[in-house]
Amino acid sequence: MDKAVINQLPIESLRGKRVFVRIDADIEQPANGSRVDEDKLRAALPTLEYLAAMAARVVVGIHLGAPGGIPVDALRVNAVAERLSLLIGKKVRKLDEAIGRNALAAVTEMRDGEIIVLENLRFYPGEDANDVEFARDLAKLCDVYCNDAFSLAHRGTASTVAITRHVRPAAAGLELARELTMLEPVLDKPEPPSVGLVAGARIEEKLPILENLLPKLNRLFIGGALSFAFLKAQGQEIGAARVSEALLPLAEGLLYQAEKKVEIILPEDFIVVQANLFRVFESSGRRIPVPHSKPVLASELLPSELGVDIGPRTLKRIKQLIDGAHTLFWNGPLGIWEIAPFAAGTREVARALLDGQRVRRSVVCGDSLARAIRSFDLPFEQMRHLTTGGDSVLQLVAGKPLPAVAALDNEVDLIAPVKKHPNKILLAVDGSAPSLEAARKIGGLVDTEGAEINLLYVQKPAEVGSEKKPMDAESKRRRELERRLDAERVVAAANGPLARQGLVSRRQIVVEGDPASEILKFADEMGVELIAMGSHGRTGVLGFFLGSVSRKVLDHARCPVMIARVPGQQQTEF
Incomplete structure (x- = not known):
């Protein structure tokens, strides 16, 4: 990561300044009438909360849908x-325009720490056209530019590229920086043994990804509908799956490139249904019962049978690949996960990755795969890197630059050298600015080689501080999902500063209880040599008032404790 990051800028360049922050919350496949992607919105919270804590005046740029350059009421x-107000815990004002006299007057009158959201940027034709004049109008609204929309980094638009010609400094947000720094070691120099799991439907779209990955992998599993093109290229049966003859040379070419260099693994078996019954099921809008399914060996597929998920033998083989990997890249679900019986393969591979002891670095990407994993009853917040990047990740994997990243300023190193200290560290995180500062300070205390950093996030017990009322199953499920999303955001925010320093957390622990007691307990159990934590923090969406947590840890810890505060305040080490 060689770009400037917003929390590296001097505090005086943020305090009282108008900071334009480009974020993304547009949902790929709207459901239940909502156009807002909750996961993407949560990903931007660390940057927004950091800037508000630094007394910046935050101007948020965003889009929803594709209105074609004209106002559409449904896409305001x-x-x-409204959702940001709830997540951040204070009023976030929304303007009815994105540029012009009224918008300029509103941002000029902002107070320190206030957050304003501009109207849908795609209501203006200049946004998607990367228009210089529209970018100049946006630039009038701010003193500092910050891009925190990694999912849009592959596009060149006025609010991600052209605006940077008129505003300096132009820095990466915490989420964008985290995404890049977590991806770089996996995509550039993966630690062997390295394994790729790539699935999908269209070989012509996946081919650049596969070709660029090949030289960096030891083993590559190709699954999903994508696998049928490779099976057919090898002369195997593919059942009722359809593969264009024109695409077979592409599959054959990739197999030839991989020969004697990379082990290519294809599914050994599938979960299949009768193709004619599945077509009826689909034509009904999936309202009739799901057709009966069964496992079938790949070599025994009948022309009437359609593969809809990986089979048990293939699942076992993938688990073996995960167990033997130090670096793993996974793109695309392995079956039709939206239909419950055919989600098992993707769910169990995700479970195996969470349980994997040897995998040190992993990237799980793709909009569909990310939605699938977040829908499962799994602690996805503990997954090393579940990215929201979508097409931006795929463009990076294909070896192509990201225009919105290239437009940012180069890195400004503001971290002063610190004397080296112990390598086995417990980093207590809570999503606050001091907590992120503690993560940043660790880089000056350890050697990147051999450092063992364990993240601990202590959540408020569900029943504490709330009225005990009976909850139905759906309410309990929603509450548990909310807690997991909160934990994912906090852990991901802490991993970003670590990754920028070449560090990786060994474990990511999420527990419920009293913060100080849990920090002290885990520190003793792990035998850590240093506890690192922030002061005056809080625990994200569910809120947990720390009070005297840092004081209690300092009084009772059996090892040194580093207390980090936001830049400009004193750091304490005991």
């Missing part, structure tokens, strides 16, 4: 401002 971003 009121819901974004």
Whole structure:
């Protein structure tokens, strides 16, 4: 990561300044009438909360849908401002325009720490056209530019590229920086043994990814509908799956490139249904019962049978690949996960990755795969790197630059050298600015080689501080999902500063209880040599008032404790 990051800028360049922050919350496949992607919105919270804590005046740029450069009432971003208000815990105002006299007057009158959301940027034709004049109008609204929309980094738009010609400094947000720094070691120099799991439907779209990955992998599993093209290229049966003859040379070419260099693994078996019954099921809008399914060896597929998920033998083989990997890249679900019986393969591979002891670095990407994993009853917040990047990740994997990243300023190193200290560290995180500062300070205390950093996030027990009322199963499920999303955001935010320093957390622990007691307990159990934590923090969405947590840890810890505060305040080490 060689770009400037927003929390590296001097505090005086943020305090009282108008900071334009480009974020993304547009959902790929709207459901239940909502256009707001909750996961993407949460990903931007660390940057927004950091800037508000630094007394910046935050101007949020965002889009929803594809209105074609004209206002569309159904695509106004009121819901974004409302949701941000709830997540951040204070009023976020939404403007009815993105540029012009009224917008300029509103941002000029902002107070320190206030957050305003501009109207849908795609209501203006200049946004998607990367228009210089529209970018100049946006630039009038701010003193500092910050891009925190990694999922849009592959596009060149006025709010991600052209605006940087008129605003300096132009820095990466915490989420964008985290995404890049977590991806770089996996995509550039993966630690062997390295394994790729790539699935999908269209070989012509996946081919650049596969070709660029090949030289970096030891083993590559190709699954999903994509696997049928390779099976057919090898002369095997593919059942009722359809593969264009024109695409077979592409599959054959990749197999030839991999020969004697990379082990290519294809599914050994599938979960299949009768193709004619599945077509009826689909034509009904999936309202009739799901057709009966069964496992079948790949070599025994009948022309009437359609593969809809990986079979048990293939699942076992993938688990073996995960167990033997130090680096893993996974793109695309392995079956039709939206239909419950055919989600088992993807779910169990995700479970195996969470349980994997040897995998040190992993990237799990793709919009569909990310939605699938977040829908499963799994602690996805503990997954090393579940990216929201979508097409941006795929463009990076294909070896192509990201225009919005290239437009940012180069890195400004503001971390002063610190005397080296112990390598086995417990980093207590809570999503606050001091907590992120503690993560940043660790880089000056350890050697990147051999450092063992364990993240600990202590959540408020569900029943503490709330009225005990009976909850139905759906309410319990929603509450548990909310807690997991909160934990994922906090852990991901802490991993970003670590990754920028070449560090990786060994374990990511999420527990419920009293913060100080849990920190002290885990520190003793792990035998850590240093506890690192922030002061005056709080635990994200569910809120947990720390009070005297740092004091209690300092009084009772059996090892040194580093207490980090936001830049400009004193750091304490005991």
